[in-house]
Amino acid sequence: MIEFDSVTKRYPDGTVAVDAVDMRAETGEITVLVGPSGCGKTTSLRMVNRMVEPTSGRVLIDGRDVADTDAAQLRRGIGYVIQHAGLFPHRTVVDNIATVPYLLGWSRRAARRRAMELMERVGLDPDLARRYPAQLSGGQQQRVGVARALAADPPIMLMDEPFSAVDPVVRESLQDEFLRLQAELDKTILFVTHDIDEAVKLGDKVAVFRTGGRLAQVSTPRELLEHPADEFVAGFVGKDRGYRALSFMPAEGLAVDPEPTATLGCSVAEARAAASDGWVLIVDDQRRPQGWLDVRQWSDVGSVAPEHLNRGGTVASFTGSLRGVLDAALSSPTGRGVLVDDSGRLVGTVPAAKVLALIDGAPPGGASANGAHAGPQLSPITPRSPRSGAPTPEDPP
Numbered sequence: 001m002i003e004f005d006s007v008t009k010r011y012p013d014g015t016v017a018v019d020a021v022d023m024r025a026e027t028g029e030i031t032v033l034v035g036p037s038g039c040g041k042t043t044s045l046r047m048v049n050r051m052v053e054p055t056s057g058r059v060l061i062d063g064r065d066v067a068d069t070d071a072a073q074l075r076r077g078i079g080y081v082i083q084h085a086g087l088f089p090h091r092t093v094v095d096n097i098a099t100v101p102y103l104l105g106w107s108r109r110a111a112r113r114r115a116m117e118l119m120e121r122v123g124l125d126p127d128l129a130r131r132y133p134a135q136l137s138g139g140q141q142q143r144v145g146v147a148r149a150l151a152a153d154p155p156i157m158l159m160d161e162p163f164s165a166v167d168p169v170v171r172e173s174l175q176d177e178f179l180r181l182q183a184e185l186d187k188t189i190l191f192v193t194h195d196i197d198e199a200v201k202l203g204d205k206v207a208v209f210r211t212g213g214r215l216a217q218v219s220t221p222r223e224l225l226e227h228p229a230d231e232f233v234a235g236f237v238g239k240d241r242g243y244r245a246l247s248f249m250p251a252e253g254l255a256v257d258p259e260p261t262a263t264l265g266c267s268v269a270e271a272r273a274a275a276s277d278g279w280v281l282i283v284d285d286q287r288r289p290q291g292w293l294d295v296r297q298w299s300d301v302g303s304v305a306p307e308h309l310n311r312g313g314t315v316a317s318f319t320g321s322l323r324g325v326l327d328a329a330l331s332s333p334t335g336r337g338v339l340v341d342d343s344g345r346l347v348g349t350v351p352a353a354k355v356l357a358l359i360d361g362a363p364p365g366g367a368s369a370n371g372a373h374a375g376p377q378l379s380p381i382t383p384r385s386p387r388s389g390a391p392t393p394e395d396p397p
């Protein structure tokens with residue numbers, strides 16, 4: 001565990017970068033420091049590995065003041081990843097990754113073997129090992145940065161805007177891989193970002209800093225979105241936080257409506273008989289949704305073929321979040337979001353209105369204060385735990 005005990009940093013010019021911060025980062029968790037530019041996130045991070053010394057207060061790792069540990073020794077137990085990866089330009093990828101093992105006196109062979117293992121772990125093609133950083137894409141460079149920080153298997157990782165310099169698509173895949181990696185490695189991670197979406201996606205806990213280096217709130221992402229401590233936090237997490245909070249509510253708690261279906265290849269007459277409001281959901285012989293059929297538009301074709309289907313709209317996973325369900329419902333031509341189980345088979349549908357009612361109304365687990373929306377029973381989603389197959393209306397438990 002990393003603990004900040006009333007930590008203040010005043011730079012020589014008088015700037016108070018961090019002001020009396022008390023905070024804990026639990027072992028094996030990702031704690032994200034987020035806040036507007038200049039609020040003291042980087043300074044806080046650097047006080048953990050003694051690149052910056054506090055003016056007052058203490059930073060403790062597992063109960064021990066970092067000031068009592070030799071700085072070089074301390075840093076060997078702490079991986080450090082920064083924006084633009086901070087790679088050595090004149091060293092190859094494999095030698096960059098092996099930096100700390102070399103410093104620790106590992107043999108060249110053992111260090112390189114470790115580096116090659118890590119390349120695989122972070123999703124880098126081994127053929128890139130002999131390249132120089134300038135010969136890699138931004139996303140590849142960031143992966144090398146992460147691999148380098150992991151090389152000596154440090155229990156702690158400090159990550160300062162590690163994914164900020166890449167485009168949003170690459171960024172998203174780096175975040176996903178990072179979460180997968182952390183599920184295996186269980187490091188204690190302090191992660192700095194200015195992006196609240198990244199913070200709520202990655203953090204087990206999120207620490208929101210305000211200008212002047214003061215801590216505004218530390219809590220789980222869900223708590224932060226649903227119960228911001230004050231106006232500053234509310235403003236920072238954004239007005240659409242109700243919508244964002246859906247990402248942390250499981251779809252599994254939602255009452256799903258059975259949806260009439262017809263099977264691909266059946267006659268249009270059969271499909272029409274099944275349709276409720278001019279539309280019928282077409283499934284394959286495994287009951288996997290294929291698209292919606294507008295029976296009025298295709299009344300004179302013989303049998304239902306893929307080219308007759310409206311394939312617009314996403315399909316939501318029943319083991320995913322309510323945000324996925326809302327996306328599916330809002331993008332469906334019928335306004336009903338299609339839910340599938342882990343094998344892609346139909347569970348049922350949910351109208352957008354049912355999900356939208358949860359945003360302003362019902363808090364998780366019950367009705368709203370004014371009783372206007374009787375929400376379904378919801379419990380916190382556990383985003384990174386393995387999920388079992390879900391029961392379906394057609395296939396009750």
Ligand SMILES: Nc1ncnc2c1ncn2[C@@H]1O[C@H](COP(=O)(O)OP(=O)(O)OP(=O)(O)O)[C@@H](O)[C@H]1O
Binds near residue numbers: 042044
């Ligand atoms: N070496 C320094 N000397 C004087 N002031 C500094 C120094 N380093 C940082 N600061 C100031 O301390 C404050 C906090 O800076 P810090 O880099 O910790 O913030 P940050 O939240 O990480 O910002 P950003 O997101 O812009 O990187 C800022 O006002 C900054 O200008």
